[in-house]
Amino acid sequence: MNSPVRVALVNDHPLVLDGLRALLRPHQAIEVVELDALVPVGEKCDIALLDTHAMATNLEQEVAQRLAEPAIEKVVVYAWETDENLVRDALDSGAQGVLSKTLDSDALAEALVRVSQGEQVVETGVEPEPDLLAEAARKGRDWPGRRAGLSMRESEMISLICQGLSNDQIARSLYLSPNSVKSYIRSAYHKINVNSRSQAVIWGIDNGLRPVADREAG
Known part of the structure; x- marks a missing residue:
């Protein structure tokens, strides 16, 4: 064998x-x-x-x-x-x-x-598709912030913001357009009830989205 x-x-x-x-x-x-x-x-x-x-x-x-x-x-x-x-x-x-x-x-x-x-x-x-992501999560493929309602992409946005990346850097890292990044960030901010990058960083640290x-x- x-x-x-x-x-x-x-x-x-x-x-x-x-x-x-x-x-x-x-x-x-x-x-x-x-x-x-x-x-x-x-x-x-x-x-x-x-x-x-x-x-x-x-x-x-x-x-x-x-x-x-x-x-x-x-x-x-x-x-x-x-x-x-x-x-x-x-x-x-x-x-x-x-x-x-x-x-x-x-x-x-x-x-x-x-x-x-x-x-x-x-x-x-x-x-x-979104339903596929939800099914994957149920099978163990998890991501930080999912339990707070963040999608996989929104989780990435907050995590990368916590690491100090600009929108342009996030776009390059994730192979996304700058407009897509802005849209995901707006959606993530709405879900976690923050209005600024500094607030998002605090939320991310408190909820385990800053890598260690x-x-x-x-």
């Missing part, structure tokens, strides 16, 4: 990582060795699965930095919206795959095994 694929889960938010770990837990072909938020991977792994939720750094830079870590053999990018620009930037920077969060757990595990065998895998899934460095065994 082949050894399981050793996977480290990487994101800025432990809550996101916990949901991803739960998603992969039933699959014997995958061994989650570590969950890493804002720290280098410590355990030797075949794949670092890089969840892009509320990632403040440039995707290409983040992939390159992770590949430079001695514990990581390959990087796979994991994102809700896998448009052609994100896929191009991820692969050009050295990622071995791009996987959509709309994949079910069986398809995700299978794709990771294929990557471990040397294949470059791009699975873009389907467009994430953390490492946990798989």
Whole structure:
């Protein structure tokens, strides 16, 4: 029997990582060795699965930095919206795959095994409609602020604001137009009852949307 694929889960938010770990837990072909938020991977792994939720750094830079870590053999990018620009930037920077969060757990595990065998895998899934996001949350794929009514995108907005990013920086980070960013921010502000960036930061800190460095065994 082949050894399981050793996977480290990487994101800025432990809550996101916990949901991803739960998603992969039933699959014997995958061994989650570590969950890493804002720290280098410590355990030797075949794949670092890089969840892009509320990632403040440039995707290409983040992939390159992770590949430079001695514990990581390959990087796979994991994102809700896998448009052609994100896929191009991820692969050009050295990622071995791009996987959509709309994949079910069986398809995700299978794709990771294929990557471990040397294949470059791009699975873009389907467009994430709001009801699909809600269903994903019920299955364990969670995000900070969901229980306060924030959508995945609104959560990213508040989290990135808490990290000091401007609207233009958020747009570049998430591959969105500036107008889309403004719309998401307005909607998020309405839901959390704030009127300014400083108020949003305070709310985000109080509700766990400012990322904290953390490492946990798989």
